[in-house]
Amino acid sequence: MHTDRSGARTVPWSEIAGLRGIHQHRAGQGATGRLLGYRLLTNSGTSFVIPRIPADGHDPFTDRIVDAVRRHHRPII
Numbered sequence: 001m002h003t004d005r006s007g008a009r010t011v012p013w014s015e016i017a018g019l020r021g022i023h024q025h026r027a028g029q030g031a032t033g034r035l036l037g038y039r040l041l042t043n044s045g046t047s048f049v050i051p052r053i054p055a056d057g058h059d060p061f062t063d064r065i066v067d068a069v070r071r072h073h074r075p076i077i
Helices: 060-071
Strands: 002-004 007-009 015-024 032-042 049-050
Touching: 015 060, 032 060, 049 060
Parallel strands: none
Antiparallel strands: 002 007, 015 032, 032 049
16 A cells, blocks of 8 residues: 555556665766665656655565565565
8 A cells, every 4th residue: 555645546456567776876886875764666667756754674565565575476676
């Protein structure tokens, strides 16, 4: 389920194409920085941002989404 200004929306697993990591990029450094969250990609081209909000070093909500995406054999890039 995703919420935005228009309200809550759900996306069935059959429509989920994968997750793409959103990283903090540091100027002048070619390396990928800290993971800020994920962008959920759908087959129709719609995408949703899932921010990572860590508490005590991890984010259980985001971790559950990532685990579910893996269980459904969708790519995480």
